[in-house]
Amino acid sequence: FHLGMFEIGKPLGKGKFGRVYLARTRSTGFVCALKVLHKSELQQGKVEKQVRREIEIQSNLAHPNVLRLYGHFHDSKRIFLILEFAGRGELYKHLRKAGKFAEPLAAQYIAQMASALKYLHKKHVIHRDIKPENILVGLHGEIKISDFGWSVHAPNNRRKTMCGTLDYLPPEMIRPGREENWYDEKVDLWSLGVLAYEFLVGEAPFEDTPVMTQRRIARGEMTIPTNLSAEARDLIKRLLVLDPEKRLALEEVERHPWILRHCV
Numbered sequence: 001f002h003l004g005m006f007e008i009g010k011p012l013g014k015g016k017f018g019r020v021y022l023a024r025t026r027s028t029g030f031v032c033a034l035k036v037l038h039k040s041e042l043q044q045g046k047v048e049k050q051v052r053r054e055i056e057i058q059s060n061l062a063h064p065n066v067l068r069l070y071g072h073f074h075d076s077k078r079i080f081l082i083l084e085f086a087g088r089g090e091l092y093k094h095l096r097k098a099g100k101f102a103e104p105l106a107a108q109y110i111a112q113m114a115s116a117l118k119y120l121h122k123k124h125v126i127h128r129d130i131k132p133e134n135i136l137v138g139l140h141g142e143i144k145i146s147d148f149g150w151s152v153h154a155p156n157n158r159r160k161t162m163c164g165t166l167d168y169l170p171p172e173m174i175r176p177g178r179e180e181n182w183y184d185e186k187v188d189l190w191s192l193g194v195l196a197y198e199f200l201v202g203e204a205p206f207e208d209t210p211v212m213t214q215r216r217i218a219r220g221e222m223t224i225p226t227n228l229s230a231e232a233r234d235l236i237k238r239l240l241v242l243d244p245e246k247r248l249a250l251e252e253v254e255r256h257p258w259i260l261r262h263c264v
C-alpha cells in the first residue's frame with residue numbers, strides 16, 4: 001500500500017500492537033521502518049496513554065545505540081511511527097544463529113549498551129526491558145536498543161514463556177522489598193549482566209522453569225562457565241549483585257579490564 005509520501009516495502013516484523021514495514025520517502029528516498037498501530041487495538045489494550053508517553057520519550061532521544069523515532073503521524077484509524085531502519089535486523093536472530101558470541105564481539109556490544117544506558121539514565125529514562133529481543137543491529141554492526149514492549153513475539157524461536165521472559169528481571173522486582181520506586185535505573189545494570197552472560201554462554205544465567213527462575217534470581221543462584229576469561233567472569237559477577245546499590249556503575253563498566261581489552 002502507498003501512504004502519500006512513503007513507498008512501503010516488505011514487512012520487517014510484527015508485534016501485538018503493530019506491524020513494521022520497510023519504507024522510503026518518495027521525495028528523498030530516505031529509508032526507515034514504518035510502524036503502524038491501530039487505534040482500536042490500543043484502546044482495547046488500554047495502552048493509548050502509554051503509547052503517547054513512549055512516543056514523547058523516544059522522540060527526544062538521539063544516541064547512536066538507541067533506535068531513533070524520527071516522528072509520527074496518524075489518520076482516523078491508525079498511528080504511524082517513523083522509526084530508524086536497522087540494516088542488519090534483530091540481534092537475537094544473530095545470537096541464536098551463532099549460539100554465542102566471541103568475547104571481543106560481546107565486549108563491544110556491552111560497551112555500546114553501557115554507553116546507551118548512560119545516555120538514557122542521564123535523561124531519567126529507565127529501559128526496564130533489556131534483552132536480545134529488544135536490540136537491533138545497524139548497517140555497520142553497531143547495536144541499537146529498541147523497546148518492543150508492544151510486541152508479543154511470534155513463535156519464531158523467541159522465548160516461549162507466556163508473559164515475556166522472566167530471565168532478565170532483577171531480584172528487587174521478583175521480591176519487591178521496597179514497594180515504591182523499585183524501578184530505579186539499577187534494574188538496567190542487572191539486565192546488562194544477564195545480557196553479557198547470555199552473549200557469552202548462549203543462554204540466560206537463571207534460565208529454568210518460571211518458578212525456579214524466580215527462585216534462582218531472588219537468590220542470585222547461577223554458575224559462570226569456567227571457560228570464560230577471568231575478566232568476563234569478573235564483570236558478570238559485579239553486575240549480577242542482589243543489592244542494587246552494590247552493582248557496578250556504568251562508568252565502571254566502560255573502564256572495566258574486559259571492556260578495555262577488547263574495545264579499541
Ligand SMILES: CC(C)CCNC(=O)Cn1cc(-c2ccc3c(-c4nc5ccccc5[nH]4)n[nH]c3c2)cn1
Binds near residue numbers: 055056083090136
Ligand atoms: C510507542 C513507541 C514510541 C514505541 C516505539 N518503538 C517501537 O515500536 C519498537 N519497535 C521497533 C521495531 C522495529 C522492528 C524492526 C526494525 C528494523 C529491521 N531492520 C531489518 C533488517 C533485516 C531484517 C529485519 C529488519 N528489521 N529496523 N528498524 C526496526 C524497528 C518494532 N517495534
